[in-house]
Amino acid sequence: MTAEYIDIVDTQARKKALKVFREKFQKLIDQIMKGKPPVLLLPKRTLQNTIYDETRKLLLLGPEKLKRSFLDLHEAKKFMQTLLMTRIIYEALARDEYPTIRDLYYRGKHTIIFRDEKGKRHEENTWDEQRESDAVIRDIEVLTGLLREEMLILSKEKGKVVGNMRIRSGGDVIDLSRMGHGAYSIESTPDLIEFLDVDAEFVLVVEKDAVFQQLHRIGFWRKYKAILITSAGQPDRATRRFVRRLNEELGLPVYILTDADPYGWYIYSVFKIGSITLSYESERLATPAARFLGVSMSDIFGAKGKKPYLTEAERRNFIIKAKDADIKRAKELLAYKWFQTPKWKTEIDIFLKKKAKLEIEALAGKGLRFLAFKYIPEKIETGDWIE
Template sequence: MSKEELDKKSMAALLGIASAWYEQMKSGEIPSISLPSRTKYNIEFDDASEVWKYGDKESMRTAASAKSATHLLKMAYVIGFIKQQLRENRSSTLREMYYISEGWKRAKFGAQDESNFLIEDLEILSDVPREGFHLHPEENGASIYGPMRIREETRRGMKTLHCQDDVGQAGYTIPNNVENIEFVDHDAKFVIAIETGGMYDRLIENGFDEEYNAILVHLKGQPARSTRRMLNKISSNWDLPVLVFTDGDPWSYRIFGSVAYGAIKSAHMSELLVTPKAQFIGLQPSDIRDYNLPSDKLSDKDVEALKAELTDPRFATDYWRKQINLQLSLGLKSEQQAFAARGLDFVTKKYLPARLTDMGILKS
């Protein structure tokens, strides 16, 4: 879909929401909206698309209560703000929109989390991603490095670049909106998405990308939507294996989950943001034991998070149950950089090749 087509779809969808309220009031009804319940108890696996989506449980927000009426008022202001952006072909960050609401009197937001949540509501109601509203987060800065060539639309026209030969050591910076990127060609065998900058740099410095024809993606912790969209597009365009390399703790497992299963709050965008074929190649609790890695004790919050993952349907596999229960019994967690205790080349010469071979990505 071109930018012009997306702008038209966004405008029509948003005005449709406002028109529905008008028709409700015109017929004597109280304005309302219906939205899916955004909890792990209302996500279901969709066999056709192989992604997790919202189930049938919904919640109604109606202007009959002061709290919900205020929410609809804020939504109306946001729709007006986005409408103006689309007409003027301008964009803003989510943070800027939050501050702009300072002038909306009773419709102002109390915190950015509230305004972000409302944008997610509009995505669900309109079936348009926030990029279609010309809204984006603060600077992402996630990067990609490897044997692939892309073509990108810039202010000076289309530009083609190779993500090894034409970029610096930090790689190509993934933009907030990746829809204008065309995937030209590649010489890669697989993709590794890496949680930490230190490990991303280690793999580049050790020449892992060249030796194994690997595309390396720095997730920068919990990956931004643009990063997840980039992985989704690489996977769907080139059908390359995507591996997620993280620390060995419950929060890092959720990083993998956001790539492979999607986040609960963005389940409505799963087909665009999720890479269902992604596999976990991160530090496992069994690695802490088998390699005697430097580690830290699990905190109470870590334990609580691990137990929550055991009840999460997205982690309901034998592999995850076994590893999480092992971690709870060990009472330990560890970081990617802990492999350095076995030498700076251990992770690229020993650990990753062994895991990739076990997973069938590399031939033994």
């Protein structure tokens, strides 16, 4: 890769990350040169150390720190792995490379061979599975306070976006309203995107890629001045960060449309609060103001003062019987603080009572126009969402 093709935004991100690495690890070098045993202090990435911040409505890492000491027999290998991964990422940054987490796994995977004083040969791999190297990457993220995107580490692109909006990425200006039947893939490093101009009133995130395509082709986003996004299932980090930026930097309200089941609710939860296992990233990835637009249980069954969107006959045809796993998941969600609002309790109660779920496709089955021009706009207009 020659320098002239590289975007200045990338270069600046690299410089920033390299500086953080040098500062952090200079401390370790200083420790060693002073004759102190090297110790890394990093926030604990455990469920116990995950805190729900009620005012900011975010899952955050707690104050507990983990001491990773090289001279602790049980920590020595992890310590070595952390330093090894740090070097690989550091070198990739310095060489203008864009490794994926899989690349990093392969680059660091090698065999340490040593012969003891009796001449016996021992072999040990630095790591064996990607699970191990991925965990080390997460440790480095919390240790440096840099997300992997900020270290220019790529992952598979999953999220897509269309809308009346122009952005700059890699030095190119891209018009998100001129994507034809296709859409713009949300890149692995959404922080390197520059928002140029926008003409939109809200953001609609759809769980299902198929529903996204249908809404795109029928011209939903043009008609309602929306930025239309799909996460295609569980959202990746890039999509979450992109949605967060739209909300935070452009002040656009975010509505989320998922299946009416506990898995759909959890996708919403990840967008809004953050992932439980990866709470350290929430601060940069979560969108606390995101709203759950539907499909809600009351849309299906109706509620006090609300007529259901489905007739008795439609319900019979569209709803699916909930599985044991769904029930179990719903009960787990009830334990989370952010699902303990009255509206969510009602939602989950109806679900547990009716033991029924519904896919968004079922609403499209009632008629795409119903979904695009009646259901969604009406719910937004009447404020029929859950926060």
